[in-house]
Amino acid sequence: MADQTFDAIVVGSGISGGWAAKELTEKGLKVLMLERGRNIEHVKDYVNATKNPWDIPHRGKNTQQMIKDYPVLKRDYTLNESNLDYWVNEKECPYSEAKPFDWFRGYHVGGRSLMWGRQSYRWSDFDFEANAKDGMGVDWPIRYKDISKWYDYAETFAGISGSIEGLPQLPDGKFMPPMDLNCVEKDVAARIKEHFKDSRRLIIGRVANITQPHNNRTNCQYRNKCWLGCPFGAYFSTQSATLPAAMKTNNLTLRPFSIVTKVLYDKDSKKATGVEVLDAETNKTYEYKAKIIFLNASALNSAWILMNSATDVWEGGLGSSSGELGHNVMDHHFRCGASGEVEGYEDKYTFGRRANGFYIPRFRNLFNDKREYLRGFGYQGGAGRQGWGKDVAELGIGADMKEAMTEPGKWTIGMTGFGEILPYHENKMYLDKAKKDKWGLPTLVLDCEIKDNEKKMRTDMMNDAAEMLQASGIKNVKTSDNGYTFGQGIHEMGTARMGKDAKTSVLNGNNQMWDAKNVFITDGACMTSAACVNPSLTYMALTARAADFAVSELKKGNL
Amino acid sequence: MINRRDALARVGLIMGGAVIGAEFFLSGCKNTEKKDGASFSEDDIALLDEVGETIIPTTSTPGAKSVKIGAFMTMMVHDCYDDKNQKAFTEGLSKLDEASKKKNNASFMKSTPEQRTALLNDLDKEMRAYMKEKKKEDAAHYFKLMKELTILGYFTSETGATKALRYMETPGRYDGAFPYKKGDKAWAT
Numbered sequence: 001m002a003d004q005t006f007d008a009i010v011v012g013s014g015i016s017g018g019w020a021a022k023e024l025t026e027k028g029l030k031v032l033m034l035e036r037g038r039n040i041e042h043v044k045d046y047v048n049a050t051k052n053p054w055d056i057p058h059r060g061k062n063t064q065q066m067i068k069d070y071p072v073l074k075r076d077y078t079l080n081e082s083n084l085d086y087w088v089n090e091k092e093c094p095y096s097e098a099k100p101f102d103w104f105r106g107y108h109v110g111g112r113s114l115m116w117g118r119q120s121y122r123w124s125d126f127d128f129e130a131n132a133k134d135g136m137g138v139d140w141p142i143r144y145k146d147i148s149k150w151y152d153y154a155e156t157f158a159g160i161s162g163s164i165e166g167l168p169q170l171p172d173g174k175f176m177p178p179m180d181l182n183c184v185e186k187d188v189a190a191r192i193k194e195h196f197k198d199s200r201r202l203i204i205g206r207v208a209n210i211t212q213p214h215n216n217r218t219n220c221q222y223r224n225k226c227w228l229g230c231p232f233g234a235y236f237s238t239q240s241a242t243l244p245a246a247m248k249t250n251n252l253t254l255r256p257f258s259i260v261t262k263v264l265y266d267k268d269s270k271k272a273t274g275v276e277v278l279d280a281e282t283n284k285t286y287e288y289k290a291k292i293i294f295l296n297a298s299a300l301n302s303a304w305i306l307m308n309s310a311t312d313v314w315e316g317g318l319g320s321s322s323g324e325l326g327h328n329v330m331d332h333h334f335r336c337g338a339s340g341e342v343e344g345y346e347d348k349y350t351f352g353r354r355a356n357g358f359y360i361p362r363f364r365n366l367f368n369d370k371r372e373y374l375r376g377f378g379y380q381g382g383a384g385r386q387g388w389g390k391d392v393a394e395l396g397i398g399a400d401m402k403e404a405m406t407e408p409g410k411w412t413i414g415m416t417g418f419g420e421i422l423p424y425h426e427n428k429m430y431l432d433k434a435k436k437d438k439w440g441l442p443t444l445v446l447d448c449e450i451k452d453n454e455k456k457m458r459t460d461m462m463n464d465a466a467e468m469l470q471a472s473g474i475k476n477v478k479t480s481d482n483g484y485t486f487g488q489g490i491h492e493m494g495t496a497r498m499g500k501d502a503k504t505s506v507l508n509g510n511n512q513m514w515d516a517k518n519v520f521i522t523d524g525a526c527m528t529s530a531a532c533v534n535p536s537l538t539y540m541a542l543t544a545r546a547a548d549f550a551v552s553e554l555k556k557g558n559l
Numbered sequence: 560m561i562n563r564r565d566a567l568a569r570v571g572l573i574m575g576g577a578v579i580g581a582e583f584f585l586s587g588c589k590n591t592e593k594k595d596g597a598s599f600s601e602d603d604i605a606l607l608d609e610v611g612e613t614i615i616p617t618t619s620t621p622g623a624k625s626v627k628i629g630a631f632m633t634m635m636v637h638d639c640y641d642d643k644n645q646k647a648f649t650e651g652l653s654k655l656d657e658a659s660k661k662k663n664n665a666s667f668m669k670s671t672p673e674q675r676t677a678l679l680n681d682l683d684k685e686m687r688a689y690m691k692e693k694k695k696e697d698a699a700h701y702f703k704l705m706k707e708l709t710i711l712g713y714f715t716s717e718t719g720a721t722k723a724l725r726y727m728e729t730p731g732r733y734d735g736a737f738p739y740k741k742g743d744k745a746w747a748t
Contacts, residue, residue, distance in 0.1 A: 180734075182736065222732060349738070396679075397613065397615075397679045402615045408745040
């Protein structure tokens with residue numbers, strides 16, 4: 001059927017899928033974007049975004065029903081009644097944990113671009129060269145020079161606010177004006193810079209919240225309710241940015257409730273011909289054909305689709321010829337750092353709710369620093385005055401306690417490290433064909449853990465944080481390690497890595513599958529190593545770069 | 560019913576205008592009887608309104624009773640607490656009244672505001688000692704639950720957020736060195 005044939009199919013509508021749809025449609029291709037979940041319309045469907053705290057029945061606390069229904073989501077801050085509808089129905093979509101793994105998923109148009117943390121950092125050559133230098137995993141097929149102009153391009157369109165710092169390990173970009181550090185953070189930044197002779201630096205977070213009007217989007221209004229969906233379109237999401245751009249071309253067809261069960265593969269041409277879709281509402285199966293397929297279903301789900309595809313040719317599925325499909329799962333480990341109390345600044349407060357904090361770029365194992373572990377970590381944190389929730393135990397109950405609670409308390413400051421996880425082949429996912437989801441499809445088993453390298457790093461993540469706070473005159477500094485479960489960073493990566501060699505990687509340097517050259521994967525699956533910075537900006541840049549390559553190859557008749 | 564109304568009217572007179580709060584729950588608490596989990600009577604809610612009002616009394620700004628804190632507490636206990644803490648909370652209602660009779664020779668509802676404040680300050684100390692000693696798997700002290708729910712319910716209510724605290728839905732800008740002088744209120748969020 002003609003209407004089922006497109007130039008390109010994009011599987012998934014999150015951060016990277018949205019970018020693929022935008023780039024391919026803007027280059028003139030007729031594109032079908034498939035999303036397994038429901039549609040969420042920009043602004044209209046952000047049902048809690050403009051509610052006041054008192055309009056949320058349990059004021060954001062978890063009900064017993066929620067805890068029962070979301071056994072995974074409840075493990076972290078992620079379970080919250082105000083955006084519960086943005087998280088996957090766990091009963092319908094189960095998975096198994098060979099080792100503990102928190103898999104936080106959003107199955108709807110926009111995916112996790114609606115709930116993401118929005119921190120946006122470039123990789124540097126320290127990251128692209130890391131595997132080659134220390135021998136972990138395989139070498140990246142690209143270097144910073146290959147991607148820097150695509151970072152420019154992605155930042156310019158997405159709208160990333162941040163400061164220019166001139167740091168080799170955290171390249172500057174095309175930023176909108178930065179948000180402000182508050183008075184305490186500025187003080188601590190100055191003291192850290194002085195004490196560590198500028199080898200460590202505290203900067204404002206680089207965040208995908210616009211600070212100037214941009215592409216019909218309103219600049220950030222400092223409400224700090226981003227994860228409910230922004231009625232101003234102030235942060236980057238599929239809905240606020242890439243989807244309207246793709247729609248404007250009239251080249252996009254968006255089909256929600258479309259679970260892609262496999263990539264259709266033709267043995268003779270050694271190419272994909274399309275995808276098979278299971279309609280999540282009707283359970284009917286459809287086939288859609290295209291010349292190019294972009295898989296952007298998220299790291300674990302893109303690999304899941306491949307494992308279900310072309311199994312008559314490769315037992316392990318399409319892309320499994322190297323033996324690396326589904327392996328090398330990575331995330332960022334975090335939740336350990338330090339906090340303390342600030343003396344003074346009683347005559348200062350904050351106005352507005354800044355949906356951003358400070359960032360301390362990596363300083364370990366760089367330049368002349370050498371630790372007994374590989375790679376490094378950065379910090380994310382913030383300072384602020386305690387609010388009404390502060391502990392006034394000594395005041396008991398009554399009018400005095402009430403009055404004390406209506407005034408802000410002390411300034412406090414805290415930070416947590418975000419550390420790199422190495423690409424271990426044995427950290428893997430595989431299919432459980434016996435355990436089925438709501439649609440009778442095989443489910444995933446996740447078998448991943450951090451090892452000695454990460455554990456050693458965590459000691460530094462705590463102690464270095466404490467050292468910086470102490471050097472800044474912070475009182476009552478406490479270190480903490482609140483534990484980390486794999487997946488909790490919500491930065492799953494590595495299941496179909498890029499590489500230079502078809503024998504040891506799934507994708508080449510253009511995110512093109514070695515085993516099917518018209519299939520491209522540009523979500524977290526493609527990552528060859530994890531670095532220590534938040535990965536989404538890199539997915540955006542890689543997606544735009546791969547789309548450009550794919551269209552030029554198509555025009556040359558190579559696909 | 561009449562007795563309770565009378566009791567509340569009396570409390571209202573003593574407290575100086577808390578009767579409005581009483582009217583709220585008279586009309587607003589009909590759906591708290593649930594088949595499963597914790598269930599509460601209208602008397603329970605009346606008692607919790609007064610407990611809440613003693614924890615966060617009316618001062619220059621409204622107290623906890625004005626935000627129907629009793630109904631809020633029972634809703635939260637019913638919906639959000641596990642069995643263990645539900646039990647601790649519901650048993651706490653009668654424990655609190657027994658403690659009142661022991662200390663003040665009067666049920667909590669018949670006590671004066673001064674007597675109520677004195678009792679709850681005692682319970683607050685008892686609660687803190689208990690929480691320090693208790694095993695992790697033990698339920699919380701009932702008064703910790705009542706106090707926490709009162710504070711949560713009050714400061715996240717419209718009255719608490721906009722009258723006792725400051726609230727701005729859409730600040731529009733950020734100032735990280737905003738002038739502050741003692742007595743200025745905290746932001747609600």
